[in-house]
Amino acid sequence: xxxxxxxxxxxxxxxxxxxxxxxxxxxxxxxxxxxxxxxxxxxxxxxxxxxxxxxxxxxxxxxxxxxxxxxxxxxxxxxxxxxxxxxxxxxxxxxxxxxxxxxxxxxxxxxxxxxxxxxxxxxxxxxxxxxxxxxxxxxx
Amino acid sequence: xxxxxxxxxxxxxxxxxxxxxxxxxxxxxxxxxxxxxxxxxxxxxxxxxxxxxxxxxxxxxxxxxxxxxxxxxxxxxxxxxxxxxxxxxxxxxxxxxxxxxxxxxxxxxxxxxxxxxxxxxxxxxxxxxxxxxxxxxxxxxxxxxxxxxxxxxxxxxxxxxxxxxxxxxxxxxxxxxxxxxxxxxxxxxxxxxxxxxxxxxxxxxxxxxxxxxxxxxxxxxxxxxxxxxxxxxxxxxxxxxxxxxxxxxxxxxxxxxxxxxxxxxxxxxxxxxxxxxxxxxxxxxxxxxxxxxxxxxxxxxxxxxxxxxxxxxxxxxxxxxxxxxxxxxxxxxxxxxxxxxxxxxxxxxxxxxxxxxxxxxxxxxxxxxxxxxxxxxxxxxxxxxxxxxxxxxxxxxxxxxxxxxxxxxxxxxxxxxxxxxxxxxxxxxxxxxxxxxxxxxxxxxxxxxxxxxxxxxxxxxxxxxxxxxxxxxxxxxxxxxxxxxxxxxxxx
Numbered sequence: 358x359x360x361x362x363x364x365x366x367x368x369x370x371x372x373x374x375x376x377x378x379x380x381x382x383x384x385x386x387x388x389x390x391x392x393x394x395x396x397x398x399x400x401x402x403x404x405x406x407x408x409x410x411x412x413x414x415x416x417x418x419x420x421x422x423x424x425x426x427x428x429x430x431x432x433x434x435x436x437x438x439x440x441x442x443x444x445x446x447x448x449x450x451x452x453x454x455x456x457x458x459x460x461x462x463x464x465x466x467x468x469x470x471x472x473x474x475x476x477x478x479x480x481x482x483x484x485x486x487x488x489x490x491x492x493x494x495x496x497x
Numbered sequence: 498x499x500x501x502x503x504x505x506x507x508x509x510x511x512x513x514x515x516x517x518x519x520x521x522x523x524x525x526x527x528x529x530x531x532x533x534x535x536x537x538x539x540x541x542x543x544x545x546x547x548x549x550x551x552x553x554x555x556x557x558x559x560x561x562x563x564x565x566x567x568x569x570x571x572x573x574x575x576x577x578x579x580x581x582x583x584x585x586x587x588x589x590x591x592x593x594x595x596x597x598x599x600x601x602x603x604x605x606x607x608x609x610x611x612x613x614x615x616x617x618x619x620x621x622x623x624x625x626x627x628x629x630x631x632x633x634x635x636x637x638x639x640x641x642x643x644x645x646x647x648x649x650x651x652x653x654x655x656x657x658x659x660x661x662x663x664x665x666x667x668x669x670x671x672x673x674x675x676x677x678x679x680x681x682x683x684x685x686x687x688x689x690x691x692x693x694x695x696x697x698x699x700x701x702x703x704x705x706x707x708x709x710x711x712x713x714x715x716x717x718x719x720x721x722x723x724x725x726x727x728x729x730x731x732x733x734x735x736x737x738x739x740x741x742x743x744x745x746x747x748x749x750x751x752x753x754x755x756x757x758x759x760x761x762x763x764x765x766x767x768x769x770x771x772x773x774x775x776x777x778x779x780x781x782x783x784x785x786x787x788x789x790x791x792x793x794x795x796x797x798x799x800x801x802x803x804x805x806x807x808x809x810x811x812x813x814x815x816x817x818x819x820x821x822x823x824x825x826x827x828x829x830x831x832x833x834x835x836x837x838x839x840x841x842x843x844x845x846x847x848x849x850x851x852x853x854x855x856x857x858x859x860x861x862x863x864x865x866x867x868x869x870x871x872x873x874x875x876x877x878x879x880x881x882x883x884x885x886x887x888x889x890x891x892x893x894x895x896x897x898x899x900x901x902x903x904x905x906x907x908x909x910x911x912x913x914x915x916x917x918x919x920x921x922x923x924x925x926x927x928x929x930x931x932x933x934x935x936x937x938x939x940x941x942x943x944x945x946x947x948x949x950x951x952x953x954x955x956x957x958x959x960x961x962x963x964x965x966x967x968x969x970x971x972x973x974x975x976x977x978x979x980x981x982x983x984x985x986x987x988x989x
Binding site for chain 2: 429430431434437438441444448449450452453454
C-alpha cells in the first residue's frame with residue numbers, strides 16, 4: 358500500500374486515538390459501559406489496522422510474537438494473582454473487600470480495576486496473536 | 498490454609514499454565530509442570546481425606562454466599578473424580594517428556610505443558626463446582642484446550658480430527674448451554690443445590706423437559722455415548738500418545754460425572770427415571786454401543802484406534818450401570834469410571850512406548866514386539882486382561898457390580914449380553930497379544946529396544962493400580978458405593 362498516501366496518513370493519525378479510546382473504555386468500565394474485554398479488542402484493533410495498511414512485518418516489529426505471548430500469560434497472572442493476594446490477606450479467593458479491610462468498598466473498586474486490567478491485557482494480546490497467526494499463514 | 502483447599506485445587510494448575518509460557522525453557526517448564534501436577538494431586542488427596550472425615554466441603558468464591566455467588570461444593574463423588582483426574586494428570590505428564598520429544602516439535606513443548614495444565618484445570622473445575630453455569634465455563638476450558646492438544650499430533654490427520662472434535666464438541670457444549678439457559682429461566686438460579694429444591698415448584702412445565710433433553714443429549718455427545726461417538730476414534734488415534742492417554746482416561750469420565758450430577762443431583766432419580774423413563778433411552782443405546790463398538794474394535798489395524806473403539810464400548814458399560822438407577826447399578830457405573838480410567842490410561846501409555854520405538858502402532862508392525870519390549874507388552878497384556886474383566890483385575894470388579902445390578906432387577910438378557918461382550922473384548926485383546934508375543938518379529942520390531950524407564954515406570958504405576966484396585970476394593974468400590982447412595986438420596 359505504499360502509494361495510498363491518504364490511507365497511510367489517516368491511519369497514522371487515527372491509531373493514537375484508537376489506543377487512547379481503548380484505555381478510556383478500560384478504566385471507565387467501572388462507571389459506564391466498558392471493561393477489559395471491550396478495551397482489549399479496541400486496543401488490538403489499532404494494531405490490526407496498522408497491520409492492514411503497513412504490513413504484518415511492521416506489526417511484528419512493534420509487537421514481536423514472544424512479547425505478545427508474554428502479555429497473554431501476564432494478563433491471566435494479574436487476574437489470578439489478585440485472587441491469591443486476597444487469599445493472603447485473609448479473604449476468600451477473589452474477595453476484593455479483603456484488599457482494603459478498613460474500607461471494603463474501596464477494596465472492591467481496586468480489585469475490579471486490577472482484574473479488568475488483566476482481562477484487557479490478555480484479550481488485546483490474544484487478538485493480536487490471532488491476527489498475526491492468520492495473516493502470517495503460509496509465511497514463516 | 499486448609500479452608501482454601503477447594504480453590505487451591507483449581508488455581509494451582511491454572512496459575513502454573515501461564516507461568517509455563519513465561520518460563521519457556523523446555524526442561525524448566527517440564528519440571529515445573531510436573532511438579533504443579535503432583536501438588537494438584539496432593540491437594541486432591543487432602544480434599545478427599547477432608548470429605549471422608551467431615552462430609553461435604555464448601556467454598557464461597559469471592560466471599561459471595563451460595564445461591565447468588567459461585568460455590569465450590571465437594572462431596573464424595575466430586576472428591577473421587579478430582580482424585581482420579583489429578584492422579585492421571587500427574588502420572589501421564591511424568592510419562593510425557595520422552596514421548597513428547599519424539600512426537601511434538603521441541604519448540605512447542607512449553608506451549609504443550611501450558612495447554613495441558615489448562616485442560617487439567619477445566620476437568621477439575623467441572624468436578625468441583627456447584628454452579629451449573631460454572632460447569633459450562635470449565636467444560637469449554639477443557640474442551641478448547643483438548644482441541645489444541647489433539648491438533649499437536651504429528652500426522653496431518655491430527656488437524657481434521659481435532660476440527661471434527663471441535664465441531665461435535667461445540668454442538669454438545671451449545672446443547673448443554675441451551676439446557677442451562679432454560680433451567681435458569683425456569684428456576685432463576687444457577688446453583689445446583691438450589692435448583693434441585695426450586696424445580697419442585699415448577700414441576701411438569703414443558704421448559705423443564707426441553708432443558709433436560711438438550712442437556713442430556715449435549716452431555717451424551719461429550720462423553721461419546723453411542724451413536725454420538727463419531728468424533729472419538731479419530732481424535733484418539735491421531736493425537737500425540739501422551740494426549741490420548743490423558744484424554745482417554747479423564748475427559749469422557751468427567752462427562753459421565755456431569756451426567757450423574759445433573760440427572761441425579763438436579764432433577765432427581767424420581768423425575769428422570771420413574772416419570773421420564775430415561776432407562777428406555779440409555780439402556781438400549783449403551784447395550785448397542787457395547788456390542789457395536791466392541792465388534793468394530795476387532796477389525797481395526799491401528800491399535801490406538803482399536804482402543805478408542807473399546808473406549809466407546811466402555812462408556813457403554815458406565816451408562817448401562819447408570820441406567821439401572823439402583824444403588825448397585827450406580828456403583829458399577831462409578832467404579833467402572835475409575836477402573837477404566839486406570840486401565841485405558843495404562844494401555845494408551847503402553848501404546849506410547851510402542852510408538853516411541855516402532856514409529857507405528859499398526860498391528861502388522863507390532864508382530865513379535867513382545868520379545869523386544871517385554872515390559873511394555875506385559876503391561877499391555879495386564880491392561881488388556883482388565884479390559885476383558887478377568888478376576889484379580891479392576892475390570893472384574895466393575896463387571897461384577899454390573900452383572901449383580903442386572904440380576905437384582907432380574908434383567909437376565911442384560912447380564913448375558915455383558916458377559917458375551919466380554920468375549921468380544923477377549924477377541925480384540927487376544928489378537929494383539931498373539932501378534933506381539935507369538936509371531937516372528939516384523940521389520941520394524943527387529944530393531945526395537947525396550948522403552949526407557951522414564952516411560953515404563955509411570956505405565957506400570959497405572960497398570961499396577963488397576964491390579965491393586967482389583968484386589969483392594971474398599972477404597973474404590975467402597976467410595977463409589979457411598980457416592981451412589983448419596984446420589985440416590987438426591988443430594989446434588
